[in-house]
Amino acid sequence: MLLARDYRTGQPIEVHIKGDRIAAVAYPDAAPADLPFVAPGLIDVQINGYGGLDFDSDKMSPDRWAATVKMQLARGVTTFLPTFCTNSREGFIASLTRYRQVVADPMLSHVMPGVHIEGPYISSEDGPRGAHNRAYTRNPSIEEFDAITQAAGGRVTILTLAPEREGAVPFIRELARRGVIVSIAHTDASREQIEAAVAAGARFSTHLGNGGHVNINRHRNYLYDQLADDRLWASVIPDSHHVPRALFNIILRTKGLDRVVLVSDASGLAGLAPGVYGHCEILPSGRLQLVATPAIMAGSSIALDFGVGKAVQMAGLTLAEAIDLASAQPAKLVGLADRGRLDVGAVADLILFKWDAANCTMAVQETYVQGRKV
Numbered sequence: 001m002l003l004a005r006d007y008r009t010g011q012p013i014e015v016h017i018k019g020d021r022i023a024a025v026a027y028p029d030a031a032p033a034d035l036p037f038v039a040p041g042l043i044d045v046q047i048n049g050y051g052g053l054d055f056d057s058d059k060m061s062p063d064r065w066a067a068t069v070k071m072q073l074a075r076g077v078t079t080f081l082p083t084f085c086t087n088s089r090e091g092f093i094a095s096l097t098r099y100r101q102v103v104a105d106p107m108l109s110h111v112m113p114g115v116h117i118e119g120p121y122i123s124s125e126d127g128p129r130g131a132h133n134r135a136y137t138r139n140p141s142i143e144e145f146d147a148i149t150q151a152a153g154g155r156v157t158i159l160t161l162a163p164e165r166e167g168a169v170p171f172i173r174e175l176a177r178r179g180v181i182v183s184i185a186h187t188d189a190s191r192e193q194i195e196a197a198v199a200a201g202a203r204f205s206t207h208l209g210n211g212g213h214v215n216i217n218r219h220r221n222y223l224y225d226q227l228a229d230d231r232l233w234a235s236v237i238p239d240s241h242h243v244p245r246a247l248f249n250i251i252l253r254t255k256g257l258d259r260v261v262l263v264s265d266a267s268g269l270a271g272l273a274p275g276v277y278g279h280c281e282i283l284p285s286g287r288l289q290l291v292a293t294p295a296i297m298a299g300s301s302i303a304l305d306f307g308v309g310k311a312v313q314m315a316g317l318t319l320a321e322a323i324d325l326a327s328a329q330p331a332k333l334v335g336l337a338d339r340g341r342l343d344v345g346a347v348a349d350l351i352l353f354k355w356d357a358a359n360c361t362m363a364v365q366e367t368y369v370q371g372r373k374v
């Protein structure tokens with residue numbers, strides 16, 4: 001039994017666990033004052049690596065995968081989708097084959113139930129393509145997607161693409177039919193192209209506000225077209241560098257809290273100290289950018305628990321609202337109906353943490369996966 005404070009109300013709560021599930025909850029009248037909060041574990045649908053390695057690195061041995069998972073669990077992230085960026089066909093197949101081998105372990109399979117493929121069917125243009133390798137950007141191909149899916153053991157949950165690529169509409173229609181979440185980003189699409197993508201089944205915008213031109217038309221642009229379409233959910237990177245406070249608030253208010261998810265978009269360099277690492281640099285502020293073109297960011301340097309705190313700080317959300325954006329919401333998006341909830345019957349993926357309200361920071365103390373302390 002866990003005795004803590006309910007993240008939704010601050011009231012003392014007893015969480016009774018049986019097997020891998022929450023079996024009962026009770027609300028005692030009295031409890032010690034210094035109890036930590038309890039909440040569902042965080043769920044990150046976009047994370048490229050952590051602590052020095054990208055998931056698509058050929059150095060990603062099973063031991064290193066396990067070590068990366070451990071670092072995420074320590075930050076309170078109990079489910080995440082390893083994200084694989086624009087690469088050659090062989091590169092995708094090699095990294096996804098490594099993923100498939102790693103998730104032969106049932107616990108790792110639970111923590112990483114699927115993958116997010118970001119690219120390669122994105123814009124080739126400077127600006128929209130962000131830090132993705134132009135040489136590997138290309139038009140969608142179902143035949144290639146099948147090979148990628150097969151390497152991943154059928155576990156492709158999200159695919160992010162640019163709707164203006166030739167052949168995108170039938171490609172989106174086919175992926176939607178198969179239950180893959182098609183997401184829009186790294187795009188220079190017109191209103192008509194976004195409209196056609198949504199009509200074909202696209203239902204998500206990846207890191208809205210990023211992966212675009214530095215300057216855009218003040219009235220006609222792909223940012224407004226996605227913001228204004230209620231059929232699209234959106235993810236946003238709340239590290240305070242990827243979107244300024246005003247845009248963060250605009251995304252939350254136009255979409256509503258029931259259509260937004262927070263993601264870390266952590267680079268493999270996330271979690272490391274400021275400094276230059278190859279062609280990337282982490283500034284003391286935490287901003288992670290390309291050395292040659294500092295206006296282009298290359299993922300974030302955060303884990304999602306940090307983003308929850310920043311979301312409270314930037315938008316004046318309650319702690320419960322911010323946590324739901326990083327747990328209940330992504331669970332709903334990807335169809336993990338028994339995760340992201342502190343309710344009887346839900347999977348006991350739980351975190352105990354201290355909340356520093358003055359500085360808006362979470363300090364995770366204990367993490368439980370499927371009812372077991374890890």
Ligand SMILES: [Zn+2]
Nearest residue numbers: 118130207211
């Ligand atoms: Zn991206």
